[in-house]
Amino acid sequence: MSQTYKSIRISDDASQAIKDFTLPEDLAFGKVMAPVMIEADYANGKWGDFNLVPYRKLTLDPTCKTLHYAQEIFEGLKAYHTNGDGPFLFRPEENFHRFNLSAQRMAMPDLPRDGFMDGVEAITKYCSHLIPQSSGDSFYIRPFMFATDNNLGIKPSETFKFMILASPSQAYFSSGSVKVLVERNAVRACPGGVGHAKTGGNYAASLLSMIEAKKAGFDQVLWLDAVTKTNIEEMSGMNFFAVYGDKIRTPNLSETILNGITRKSIIKLANHLGYEVEEQEMSIDQLIADIKEGKCTECFACGTAVIITPIRSLGNSANDIIELAHAEGPVSMKLRQELLNIQEGTGEDPFGWRISLKD
Template identity: 45%
Template sequence: MKFDIRPTANPVSEKDRAARLVDPGFGRVFTDHMAIVRYTQGKGWHDARVESRANFPLDPAMAVLHYAQEIFEGLKAYRRDDGGVNLFRPDANARRFRQSADRMAMAQLPESVFIDAVEQVVRIDRAWIPGGEGSLYLRPFMIASEVFLGVKPSSEYIFAVIASSVGSYFKGGPAPVSIWVSENYTRAAIGGTGAVKCGGNYAASLRAQAEAIEHGCDQVVFLDAVERRYIEELGGMNVFFAFDDGSLLTPPLGTILPGITRDSIIALARDAGTRVREEPYTIDQWRADAASGRLKEAFACGTAAVISPIGKVRSTSGDFLINGGAAGPVAMGLRKQLVDIQYGRAADPHNWIVKVF
């Protein structure tokens, strides 16, 4: 499939773009273009193009508005010191996107089309990539676009990629976050959509996140839906635990999102000879191991923040600190190693980097 490239006739001026890139924050500064591919049952994927970023015309009966057939991904483009641009593991995002589509009964986009769409947006909006530790956050997504009222898979879809200039997630370096243990809400159950990157999962997490903020915490961590004991993941990040024997533990896949940052951390840790366990871990174990000193660090991970140290855990059963509430060497060491690969400052032992330029 070949993309029809239609550069915008009214790009943001170089002066205005430079002003927006001074302090772009996260997810609020958008580039000039987007990629779009449409799907129609019986015709397949068609009309691939890159064009001016613009609003979609939405019929009030469009399926996504009523039955929530929607999936998305998140990845970044990084500017190297030599001026080139890297993508980090776009094949993994493309593969997970197809898996999400399959679970949501949506048309499956070929992985090659996903990657090409992402690369086309990076090429045409290269000037929007901030310098330093900034990056271009790419948001591929798919929505059900058939106009009908009835519970069935849509026969039409829109796949699109938009891009947002983002700065460093943490100003002054990653600061330890505080976590609220959700006891009233669960994120996913076996057989559900916990492993899918769909908007509904995030919508369902927002009340629990609001509860965390009400208790003075930065993030919420969810327990399993059956026994309400086992740690699953944060509202939008996977979680790791580092112990005094040098090992790492992370909850097993099944009801949690198979994070690409999570998978990369596991690979890098094992490269270094670290024993990594993908095993269930209860909130009571977390509390006891933090008290005894057996647990040295805990950290969350995801595309946006890479790694966030966890300094404090709060719940109705009481609070506890991890590593005195400070960031630890395991989390920070893994974060530096991963970021250096992404920006092309270190060797890439797993061939994760795709050079767009």
């Protein structure tokens, strides 16, 4: 008889796969996959069982709709087990809500809360001995859902697969701050589109600019709004902040910006630490002028993977770059450390964000 964890059925071969797995020494980020995964199928208007099964390849019909029409969504969150304390999840309920918002936008069925939350907990608990324990390391968890109807008609799928993968990972950016290219031509998202949904097409659309940015010596792309191409939106996988003394500014949310959970957490944390946070339209040209005049001394990007990554410079091209006064500024680094302390369980958690999965 299979075991269960809350609403999740644990297959017998899942326990064996975990026993047979040896964690490699060099993990990097998102490269080594946990030996088990969660799987559930949707058909005839309802979800079937949610199962923890061994990690294995999928067999897809070549007409699987996702491969052609990209009806797909995903999430990313982390569990921490720093110095053997934990594991702790960070605000998983937020990821669940955002997952269902993405599902609605992409004409996909809602996922039941138990399937998502119990699935995230089950894979974390069953693999807790595989979570690396140095500060900054984590268990990166990737829930996703995709269309599984097999035919080439352009219409919404009626069948779907939900899965959760996980990856024991080292810190995303091992060192340093990033050089950012301001993308003045291509756009990531437009009003009425899907920019606020976490769906693969948004990321595919960003890759060409990423290649061009790397060729010109940059690490990341900063996207501007599609209509006026004057206001800052976000990066390809991170939200954007600028520091003005004891004020911190970030673009206000819109349907073209992903509502980042790290962004939301930093706004609360920064307020708690005495900073004023302004969510407002941010003109890129004004920001550059403010950096030149020394009014803005730090910029940083934030997201689950990186937590906070300080920005070293902003540029329009390889020959037109402006350096920030601080490459790893005191405000960015302080917020990063304070947030990490909450996530890893080494600091107070005044907001109740940390979910303990200790036995």
